[in-house]
Structure formats: structure tokens, C-alpha cells
Amino acid sequence: MFERIIRILVKELLEIRRDRWAMFRLIVPPLVQMLIFGYAATFEVYHVNTVILDRDHSQESRDLISHFVASTRFDVVEIAGTERDVSQAIDDGTATVGITIQPRFAAFLLKGQKAPLQVVVDGTNSNTALIALGYVEQIAAAYSASQGNTYATRIPGGITARVEDLEMAQRPWFNPNLDGRWFFVPGVVGTLSLILTVSLTASAVVREREIGTLEQIMVSPIRPYEFILGKTIPFFLIGFAETALVAVFGVLWFQVPFVGNPFILMLGTALFLLSTLGLGLLISTLVRTQQQAFGANFFVSNPMFTLSGFSFPIASMPRPMQWVTYLDPLRYYLVVIRATFLKGVGIAVLWPDLLAMAVIGIGLLTLSTLRFRKALD
Amino acid sequence: MRWGRIRAIAVKETIQIRRDTRSLIIALFMPFMQMILLGYGVSLDIKHLPVCVYDREGSQNSQALLKHFQASEYFSIIAVLKNYREAKAALDSDRCRIVIAIPYDFSQKLSDSGGSTVQVLADASDDNTANIAIGYAQSVVDGFAGNLAVAAQGFGGSPAMQNQGVDLEERVWYNEDLDSRNYIIPGVVALIMALVGALLTSLTISREWERGTMELLISTPVQPSEVMLGKLLPYFAIGMLDAVFCLVFSVFWFHVPFRGSLFALFFTTSLFLVVVLGVGFLISAAIKSQVGASQIAVLVTLLPTSLLSGYAFPIDQMPPLVQGVTYLVFARYYVTILKALFLKGSGLADLTRPVLAMGIYALVVAFLAGRAFNKRLD
Numbered sequence: 001m002f003e004r005i006i007r008i009l010v011k012e013l014l015e016i017r018r019d020r021w022a023m024f025r026l027i028v029p030p031l032v033q034m035l036i037f038g039y040a041a042t043f044e045v046y047h048v049n050t051v052i053l054d055r056d057h058s059q060e061s062r063d064l065i066s067h068f069v070a071s072t073r074f075d076v077v078e079i080a081g082t083e084r085d086v087s088q089a090i091d092d093g094t095a096t097v098g099i100t101i102q103p104r105f106a107a108f109l110l111k112g113q114k115a116p117l118q119v120v121v122d123g124t125n126s127n128t129a130l131i132a133l134g135y136v137e138q139i140a141a142a143y144s145a146s147q148g149n150t151y152a153t154r155i156p157g158g159i160t161a162r163v164e165d166l167e168m169a170q171r172p173w174f175n176p177n178l179d180g181r182w183f184f185v186p187g188v189v190g191t192l193s194l195i196l197t198v199s200l201t202a203s204a205v206v207r208e209r210e211i212g213t214l215e216q217i218m219v220s221p222i223r224p225y226e227f228i229l230g231k232t233i234p235f236f237l238i239g240f241a242e243t244a245l246v247a248v249f250g251v252l253w254f255q256v257p258f259v260g261n262p263f264i265l266m267l268g269t270a271l272f273l274l275s276t277l278g279l280g281l282l283i284s285t286l287v288r289t290q291q292q293a294f295g296a297n298f299f300v301s302n303p304m305f306t307l308s309g310f311s312f313p314i315a316s317m318p319r320p321m322q323w324v325t326y327l328d329p330l331r332y333y334l335v336v337i338r339a340t341f342l343k344g345v346g347i348a349v350l351w352p353d354l355l356a357m358a359v360i361g362i363g364l365l366t367l368s369t370l371r372f373r374k375a376l377d
Numbered sequence: 378m379r380w381g382r383i384r385a386i387a388v389k390e391t392i393q394i395r396r397d398t399r400s401l402i403i404a405l406f407m408p409f410m411q412m413i414l415l416g417y418g419v420s421l422d423i424k425h426l427p428v429c430v431y432d433r434e435g436s437q438n439s440q441a442l443l444k445h446f447q448a449s450e451y452f453s454i455i456a457v458l459k460n461y462r463e464a465k466a467a468l469d470s471d472r473c474r475i476v477i478a479i480p481y482d483f484s485q486k487l488s489d490s491g492g493s494t495v496q497v498l499a500d501a502s503d504d505n506t507a508n509i510a511i512g513y514a515q516s517v518v519d520g521f522a523g524n525l526a527v528a529a530q531g532f533g534g535s536p537a538m539q540n541q542g543v544d545l546e547e548r549v550w551y552n553e554d555l556d557s558r559n560y561i562i563p564g565v566v567a568l569i570m571a572l573v574g575a576l577l578t579s580l581t582i583s584r585e586w587e588r589g590t591m592e593l594l595i596s597t598p599v600q601p602s603e604v605m606l607g608k609l610l611p612y613f614a615i616g617m618l619d620a621v622f623c624l625v626f627s628v629f630w631f632h633v634p635f636r637g638s639l640f641a642l643f644f645t646t647s648l649f650l651v652v653v654l655g656v657g658f659l660i661s662a663a664i665k666s667q668v669g670a671s672q673i674a675v676l677v678t679l680l681p682t683s684l685l686s687g688y689a690f691p692i693d694q695m696p697p698l699v700q701g702v703t704y705l706v707f708a709r710y711y712v713t714i715l716k717a718l719f720l721k722g723s724g725l726a727d728l729t730r731p732v733l734a735m736g737i738y739a740l741v742v743a744f745l746a747g748r749a750f751n752k753r754l755d
Contacts, residue, residue, distance in 0.1 A: 043505035114544035123552035134512035172501030
């Protein structure tokens with residue numbers, strides 16, 4: 001039995017070695033993708049194009065504007081003359097945020113009353129809009145506080161009249177600077193691993209069928225599970241090496257910390273690859289040509305990727321959709337990979353995810369072996 | 378190029394599609410499935426985020442603050458912790474995303490020095506969720522502090538003092554409730570169309586090889602560009618049907634507001650379909666000549682369309698070099714157009730640049746696809 005598995009294994013490795021472009025295809029695109037997607041995938045908000053309309057023209061209003069100019073979150077692209085300019089800038093997309101300092105801003109402020117400030121946001125991108133509004137609030141609050149202190153010193157007994165104030169101290173754990181790359185780079189590693197291995201395995205068996213060598217294998221005494229094992233092991237090794245390559249590259253290039261135990265990540269990767277290889281093999285038993293395999297791969301990978309929690313939090317999905325995500329091996333792998341990169345937690349926390357991947361992987365591999373046997377008969 | 382030959386190929390292709398009901402069902406059913414899965418899956422809105430509380434004081438004041446958190450629709454308190462170790466374990470194991478820690482001298486400091494602190498520990502491994510949650514927590518705390526100030530006023534504080542500061546009036550345009558579905562679903566339509574188009578056309582040439590009709594096709598006087606046009610016409614019709622379905626579904630099922638002109642939508646969608654089908658045809662003609670091109674095809678289509686088209690990740694936040702790359706991703710233009718049509722109600726005049734870019738793209742792809750199909754057997 002082992003001899004036959006090894007024969008198939010050697011044959012597969014030979015085929016890969018003979019394909020001169022194979023090595024190139026296996027190494028260069030994933031690294032380029034890591035590079036591009038590592039930079040592309042972020043929800044952070046910096047340098048939001050901002051238009052400001054100052055209808056007060058006072059020292060105070062200019063002071064407030066300088067707060068916005070100084071912030072890295074906003075880029076003041078235009079000082080508008082009229083209200084129409086503001087709405088025009090937002091309509092045609094030159095600015096996302098419009099800030100209007102209303103007349104008598106300084107007068108109200110000096111009297112110790114509420115000084116009117118209006119902000120208009122292009123909500124098309126709800127996420128950017130929400131975060132940008134938060135930053136506007138922060139700047140306005142900081143400005144109020146500084147003005148409040150100046151004002152309090154001007155009147156007798158001002159300081160004692162200060163309102164009770166309550167500060168909220170934020171402690172973002174595991175990612176103190178709220179750096180989006182720390183979240184997405186590990187995610188990209190998992191996603192690339194999924195896309196690569198499913199397409200590799202799916203097309204490998206189909207190719208045998210297309211060039212007609214599958215019949216030769218059928219007449220040999222090899223058993224289905226031996227054939228499947230011989231086919232899977234090289235792709236398992238390749239997938240593992242690829243994932244390691246991409247992960248190491250991502251860590252070094254994007255300076256993402258790795259605080260966890262590398263062995264747990266390796267265990268998680270191995271279990272995840274079981275399920276992606278199983279999926280690839282299952283696809284290959286369902287289709288006839290490489291192109292169909294390519295199409296099937298598309299239609300399975302897309303929901304797997306979108307529903308994995310890569311960018312959209314699973315907690316934000318409706319309840320039934322959250323149940324659907326339990327079928328997605330990438331969901332568990334992303335938990336494992338992010339937890340080992342950023343949180344450094346161990347088996348005690350991650351065992352349910354590891355177990356789920358093992359169950360899905362073994363299930364898919366069994367199913368494809370059974371289907372494959374049927375295809376052979 | 379002769380219209381008669383194009384029509385002949387188109388008729389032949391249509392008959393083939395009609396006889397192959399399984400592929401037809403897949404072509405019509407797949408967008409439906411993807412639309413449901415993705416439409417419900419894509420949301421960045423945070424509601425009822427699981428929160429643990431660690432109240433070291435347990436006073437009336439601290440409980441009042443926690444009630445404010447409980448009352449907010451953004452948070453739901455799921456556990457009360459007894460010590461710091463439990464807080465760490467809760468964040469480690471994803472039991473909750475946020476821990477609110479109230480110090481033991483909370484009320485005392487509030488009344489003595491007028492300044493106190495609550496601590497919010499957030500699991501920031503998902504930085505976006507953490508950032509938004511911290512913002513909401515801040516507004517809950519501010520609201521609570523405001524209530525305290527009003528209460529203090531009753532005891533003779535100076536009213537003028539409490540009211541000073543900047544009064545921020547916020548207005549959100551185009552997507553008034555900041556509903557992330559409204560922002561993402563138009564992009565999902567583009568994503569699905571890009572995949573469906575690639576799938577539809579990728580099957581058309583391989584079928585000729587499979588059934589051995591390629592030799593027949595080559596022996597006829599038909600020209601490569603005629604084959605391309607004839608084969609793409611019926612798929613264009615199917616693609617249009619899929620597109621209409623996806624768009625109708627997003628408006629009537631997911632309630633994304635549509636404010637633009639139907640003509641602009643129809644025009645840009647057909648342009649996009651030409652690009653998508655052309656790219657699919659190009660891949661399909663290329664795959665036969667190069668084993669393994671399918672891997673490259675997956676790599677250059679699926680992830681770039683999801684990550685670089687701006688459907689979820691804003692392009693203007695990417696580094697300039699990556700922004701340059703996004704110009705090559707054809708879905709980028711359609712995503713921009715759809716978002717503007719749906720939410721902003723723009724017309725064709727506002728969209729000249731993306732429409733023009735897509736037009737150029739369509740011409741280049743059509744030119745390449747016309748030449749890609751070689752009338753050779755090897």
C-alpha cells in the first residue's frame with residue numbers, strides 16, 4: 001500500500017518539476033498578492049478630504065480650523081466661500097467631510113454658550129463616514145476643553161465652577177495603535193492559502209481525466225484512497241510551504257507582531273489544508289474539465305471568503321447567516337491565525353476551532369474518496 | 378466581418394445553451410445564491426456587541442453608568458466579572474469584545490475632585506470593530522457625564538458654565554442612517570457579475586474542444602472576431618438577465634435606495650458586461666494553450682475584484698502605488714458608478730470619467746479577445 005502511495009507521490013512531484021513555470025507560478029503571484037492586498041485591505045481612515053466654510057472669521061474659528069489642518073485624519077482641500085461650495089464639493093466627491101463654522105461662533109463661545117458648528121458627511125461609504133465623524137467629535141471636544149480652560153481662568157472662581165468631568169480611558173488590547181494591517185495581513189495569509197490549494201487540487205485530478213491518464217490509473221491495482229492520498233500529500237506539502245512563505249513574508253514586510261506559539265499555527269494550518277484539499281478533490285469529482293473546475297472554484301471560494309470574517313465581522317451578520325459560517329473552514333482558520341499572531345493564546349482557547357477544521361477536513365476527504373470510487377466503477 | 382456569420386454562430390450557441398438546461402440553470406441560479414449569501418454577509422454595522430463589565434465599586438453611580446451601556450443598542454452586557462484575570466480570559470477567548478472596568482474609587486473621585494476615569498478594554502485584533510466600539514462607548518460615557526452635569530446644576534452650579542463649548546451638529550448625506558449594507562451591496566452586484574461573466578464565457582470554447590466540434594468550426598470560413606461576437610451575444614443576454622435580477626433584488630429585497638437614472642444604469646451595465654464577457658473569453662481562449670493558466674486566472678480575478686475594486690475597502694486609503702494597480706481592475710469603475718447611481722443619484726454627466734475608462738477597457742478587451750481565438754488545432 002505504502003509503495004503505491006509513494007509511486008503516485010513521486011509521479012506528482014515529477015510532473016510539477018517538469019513544468020518549468022510551475023515553480024514561478026507557485027511562488028511569485030502569492031508574494032505579489034500578499035504585498036498588494038496587505039496594503040489594500042484596511043478600514044483605517046486617514047487624510048479624509050475636507051472642505052471648510054468659515055462664516056465667522058474670528059480668531060477662535062481660525063484656531064479651530066488649525067486643529068483640523070494639524071490632524072493627520074483630515075486633509076483640508078478647500079476653504080469654501082459659500083454654503084453652495086460645500087454642497088458642491090461633497091456632491092462631486094472632491095470632499096467627504098464639510099465643516100461649517102456658523103456666524104457668531106466666537107461670540108457664543110466667549111459668552112460661555114454653545115457655539116454652533118455644523119458637519120456634513122458623505123455617507124456613501126458608511127464606515128469611513130462613521131469613523132470620520134468620530135474624529136470630528138474628538139477634535140471638537142478637545143477644542144471645547146481647551147477653550148473651557150481658557151475661559152474658566154478669565155472669570156473669578158472659574159476653576160471651582162468646573163463641571164464634574166468623566167474621562168474614558170481606552171485600552172485597545174492586542175493592537176494598541178489600532179493598526180489595520182495587523183488585522184488584515186494574517187487574514188490575507190489564510191485567504192491566499194485557501195484560493196491556492198483549492199484550485200491546485202481541483203485542477204490536478206481533472207487534468208488526469210482530460211489528458212486521459214485517469215483510465216490508466218483505473219486499470220492499475222491502485223485503490224481509490226491510495227490514489228487520493230498520493231495526490232493529496234504533495235499538495236499538502238506545497239500548500240504548507242506556500243502558507244509558511246507568505247506568512248513569513250507578511251510578518252517581515254509589514255512588521256506584524258507574532259506573539260503566539262508557531263506550533264499551534266502549524267497545527268492549525270495542517271488542519272485547514274485538510275479541508276481545502278478535501279474541497280478541491282470534491283470539486284474535481286464533480287466536474288469534467290479544467291474550466292469547469294475553475295468556475296466551481298470561483299463559486300465556492302467567493303462566499304467562503306466573504307463569510308469568513310475576513311473583513312465583515314461575523315457578529316454583524318443575521319443569525320441564520322452566522323450558522324452558515326460554521327460550515328466555512330476559513331472562518332476557523334482566521335480565528336486561529338489571528339489569535340496566534342496577535343493574542344498569543346493557546347490550545348486551551350483554540351481547541352474548538354481546531355476540532356471543527358479537523359471534522360470538516362476529514363468529512364470532505366471521506367466524501368470525495370467515496371465519490372471518486374463511484375466515478376471509477 | 379459579416380453579420381450573417383455572426384448571427385449563425387449566435388443562433389447555434391443559443392440552441393446549445395437551450396439544450397444544456399443544467400448549465401442554464403446554473404447560470405441563472407448561481408447569482409441568486411451568491412446574492413443571498415453575500416447580501417446578508419456583508420455588513421460592518423455594530424449592534425449588540427458582547428460586553429463584559431468589571432465593576433470594582435458597585436455603587437449607585439457605577440450601576441447607573443452600566444445601565445447607560447445596557448440601554449444602548451450597540452452594546453449588550455453578557456457577563457459580570459469578578460477580577461482582572463477573568464477580564465483577560467474573556468477577551469482572550471472572544472467571549473466579549475469589550476470589557477468596561479470601573480475603578481474602586483469611581484464615585485468618590487467624581488464628587489471630590491470632579492474628575493474620574495472609566496476604563497474600556499477592547500479586543501483590537503479587529504481594529505475597525507474596536508475603533509467603532511470605542512467611539513460608541515465614548516458617546517455613552519459622554520451622555521452619562523452630561524446627565525451628571527444636569528443633576529449637579531440642580532445643586533446650584535452655574536448654568537452658563539455647563540453649556541459652554543462647541544455644539545456639533547452632524548448631518549450625513551446620501552446614506553442617512555450610515556447603513557453599511559447600502560454602501561456595500563451595489564459593490565456585491567459588481568462582484569457577482571464579474572464572476573458570473575467569467576464563468577459563463579469560460580465554458581464556451583472548452584465545450585467546442587470537448588465535443589470535437591472545434592475542427593468543424595475551424596474548417597469553416599468564419600473569422601476569429603466573428604466567433605467572438607457570435608458566442609458572446611447570447612451570453613450577453615443571459616448576463617443582462619442576471620444583472621437585472623441582482624439589481625432588482627438589491628433594491629426590493631435588501632432595500633438599497635436607488636436614486637439615479639435607469640438609462641444610465643442600463644448603459645453602464647451593458648458596458649461592464651462587454652468587459653466582463655470579453656475578459657472571460659480571453660481567459661478561456663488562453664487556458665487551452667497553457668496548462669495552469671487557470672490558477673493565474675483565479676488569482677487575477679477573484680481576490681483583486683474583492684479587494685481592489687473599492688467595494689469594501691476605500692481606494693483613497695491605499696498607498697499611491699496600489700491605487701495605481703486598482704486602475705487595472707475593471708470592476709473598480711462599475712463599483713464607483715453603481716455607488717454613485719444608487720446613493721448619490723448621479724447622472725451620466727457626473728460619471729464621465731469612470732464611464733469613459735470602462736469604454737476604453739471594453740475596446741481593448743474586445744480587440745484582444747478578437748485576436749485571442751486562434752484557428753489552430755494545436
